[in-house]
Amino acid sequence: PAGVLLMEAVKGYLQFRESRENIARGKTFAEGVTLFLAECMVRGVKKPTYVNYERYLGRVGRAWGGKSVSDITTEMVRELMSHEKSKAPTTRHLYHNLLTIFFAFLEKQGWVGRNPVLAVARAKIPPRRPGVFTPEEVRMVMDTATLMVPELVPYFALCFFTGIRPETVERLGWEHVEKDRVYIPMELSKTPYDYEVPVRPNLAAWLALTPPERRKGPIFGANMTKNLIYRVRRKSGVRWIPDGPRHTFASCVCALDGTEKAVEQMGHRSPTMLYRHYRKLIGKEQAQAF
Numbered sequence: 269p270a271g272v273l274l275m276e277a278v279k280g281y282l283q284f285r286e287s288r289e290n291i292a293r294g295k296t297f298a299e300g301v302t303l304f305l306a307e308c309m310v311r312g313v314k315k316p317t318y319v320n321y322e323r324y325l326g327r328v329g330r331a332w333g334g335k336s337v338s339d340i341t342t343e344m345v346r347e348l349m350s351h352e353k354s355k356a357p358t359t360r361h362l363y364h365n366l367l368t369i370f371f372a373f374l375e376k377q378g379w380v381g382r383n384p385v386l387a388v389a390r391a392k393i394p395p396r397r398p399g400v401f402t403p404e405e406v407r408m409v410m411d412t413a414t415l416m417v418p419e420l421v422p423y424f425a426l427c428f429f430t431g432i433r434p435e436t437v438e439r440l441g442w443e444h445v446e447k448d449r450v451y452i453p454m455e456l457s458k459t460p461y462d463y464e465v466p467v468r469p470n471l472a473a474w475l476a477l478t479p480p481e482r483r484k485g486p487i488f489g490a491n492m493t494k495n496l497i498y499r500v501r502r503k504s505g506v507r508w509i510p511d512g513p514r515h516t517f518a519s520c521v522c523a524l525d526g527t528e529k530a531v532e533q534m535g536h537r538s539p540t541m542l543y544r545h546y547r548k549l550i551g552k553e554q555a556q557a558f
Contacts, residue, residue, distance in 0.1 A: 300374050303377070305318070357391045357393045364391065406428055416499065416500055422487050426440070431465065435458075
C-alpha cells in the first residue's frame, strides 16, 4: 500500500540522516576549517580570498576551535557576532558572509544538519560617501616617496594613476607595464577576468623616474615592506583614506571620460556602482589638475 511505502521511505531517510549525524558528531570546528581551506585550494580560490578565509576563520577558531560543529547553534553564532560589535559594521558583515559560506559547505559534507548562521541578522552597513584625495595631497605623497624611498614611487604611482588595488600592484611585475597600458591578468587581481588601464601622462612622468635598467622583476621588490609604505604616508602629512587612491582615480575618470570608460579601467562589469558612488565626487577642473 502507498502508506506502507511512504512510512518505509520516511524511516529510511531518518536512518540515513542519523548515520550522517553520527559520522559528523565529534568533528570539530578546527577540522572543518582544515577541510574547507583544502577544498578552496582544490577549487583554485584566489589567494586574497583564501587569505581572508584563513585569517577570519582562524580568529573564530580561537573561540570554537575544539567545539563540535554539529553542536554550534544559532544562539552561539549570535553571541559571537555580539562580541564583534566593537568592530566596524563592514567587518561584522564580512564575518557573517564567511560563516554562512563555511557552514553551507559543512552542510553539504553532512557535518551539520542545517546552517546555524542563516537565522542571524546581518550587520547593517550605514551609507558612506567614498573619500578622495586632492591633487595637492597626491603630490605630497608622491614627493615624499621620491625623497624617502624612490623604489616606492612606481607603487604609489600605479595606485593613484591607474586605480589598481594595492594588493594587486604588489603582485605586478614590470613586464605588465607597457608604454601605453598596464595589463592586469586575472590571476593577479580580484577580478575573474583580464583588464587593462591606459598609461596617462601623469603616470608616465612618475614611472620615468625609474631608470630603464631597473625596470625588471617585481614592481614591489623583495626589499619593500608595508612598514615603508606606512612611513611614507605618515611623513607626507596627508591623512590617509582607505581605498583613497582607487576612489580618486575612479572619480577622475568619471569626470573626464564618463562612467563607461571608468567601468573598463576599474575592471568592473557594470556601471551601477561607479555611477552611484564616484560620478560627482570630483569635478572636471580638479580631475584635470590630477
